[in-house]
Amino acid sequence: MEDFLNLPKVSFIVITHNFEDFVCDCLKSIKNQTYKNFEIIVIDDASKDNTKEKIIDFISQNAGIDIKFIQNETNIGQFQSFLKGLKSATGQFVCAIDGDDMLFPEYCAMHTEAHLKNPVALTTCAQAEIDENNVLHTINSPDSPVKINENFEIKLKSYEELNKYRSANEINTTGTSVKILDNDKYSFASWHWGPASSAMMRKSVCDMLLLLENSKKLKITADKFIFSFCHLIGSSAVIEKVLFAYRRHNSNYSMANPVMGNKKYFKEHTQNKYFRNNKKIRSQMFKFIKENETYFKEKFNRANLILIYKRIIFSFDRKFFKGLFKSLFI
Numbered sequence: 001m002e003d004f005l006n007l008p009k010v011s012f013i014v015i016t017h018n019f020e021d022f023v024c025d026c027l028k029s030i031k032n033q034t035y036k037n038f039e040i041i042v043i044d045d046a047s048k049d050n051t052k053e054k055i056i057d058f059i060s061q062n063a064g065i066d067i068k069f070i071q072n073e074t075n076i077g078q079f080q081s082f083l084k085g086l087k088s089a090t091g092q093f094v095c096a097i098d099g100d101d102m103l104f105p106e107y108c109a110m111h112t113e114a115h116l117k118n119p120v121a122l123t124t125c126a127q128a129e130i131d132e133n134n135v136l137h138t139i140n141s142p143d144s145p146v147k148i149n150e151n152f153e154i155k156l157k158s159y160e161e162l163n164k165y166r167s168a169n170e171i172n173t174t175g176t177s178v179k180i181l182d183n184d185k186y187s188f189a190s191w192h193w194g195p196a197s198s199a200m201m202r203k204s205v206c207d208m209l210l211l212l213e214n215s216k217k218l219k220i221t222a223d224k225f226i227f228s229f230c231h232l233i234g235s236s237a238v239i240e241k242v243l244f245a246y247r248r249h250n251s252n253y254s255m256a257n258p259v260m261g262n263k264k265y266f267k268e269h270t271q272n273k274y275f276r277n278n279k280k281i282r283s284q285m286f287k288f289i290k291e292n293e294t295y296f297k298e299k300f301n302r303a304n305l306i307l308i309y310k311r312i313i314f315s316f317d318r319k320f321f322k323g324l325f326k327s328l329f330i
Helices: 023-031 051-061 077-088 107-117 159-169 203-211 222-234 268-291 293-300 302-314 318-327
Strands: 010-016 038-044 067-071 093-098 122-130 136-138 178-181 200-202 236-247
Touching: 010 023, 010 077, 010 107, 023 038, 023 051, 023 093, 038 051, 038 077, 051 067, 067 077, 077 093, 077 203, 077 222, 093 107, 093 203, 093 222, 107 122, 107 200, 107 236, 122 222, 200 203, 200 222, 203 222, 203 293, 222 236, 222 268, 222 302, 268 293, 268 302, 293 302
Parallel strands: 010 038, 010 093, 038 067, 122 236
Antiparallel strands: 093 200, 122 136, 122 200, 178 236
């Protein structure tokens, strides 16, 4: 049977804006994946620096890679850029990668394996923290969805050496734990995952987001809406392993300092946006489903559609109430 079965294709949608110093490292980390059935769709969201030239140069030097380049004439944001990349994607799975992050070589293989073994819509993973100069700060990030206890020797001098170490000692997927986040237990509108680059999603689920009308007016963080929708439709799972490096720098969404103890520190505007998102996600998701009710009813049947509505409206937990309470004082 193995002779005529093909492994699924993965589409990496890389979104970048003014990341001239980081985008080539990101693309190189995708190129070096151990899992080879993938394509790259890199979208430059109207950068004002030399990001476009860096991408074109990378493509010219890597002719053997399946890579497409999309240049946005105006800045349309992360969510619109993701939807544009999704329309061009040909894989069965998709990843929305921030152009300043870096993936470890087994990222694609382990995410794909987790999906093949578990019928979920989204898988996420733990993260390492790096800075502007690719210096590794920690492999136990407080932003990871799970606490990691990996054997790690401080004898490494570069990202390449770190990859070699992982290749020799850690890529054996046997015994790697995957925690299923059932959407009845892990409620809608709470955050159970890592940042955008941590996740792989089933394209068949993400394609439903193309039904979204007036997506330019969506006032919610892109990964919040995308991940919440995937979890709502088909649950999610956490791979309890560090598979990518999240870069902290002065222009990214969260705090630039990667040393955070056991707390998740955010810039003031990020904190405010987080609380507002907790309040808006339900109404915006409900509106999206309602506007396309005929489609979702045909897709899932009436009983399951009612269940989806109930999860959006009634699935509360402590995190939601805590965020709602704090938002009253902002």
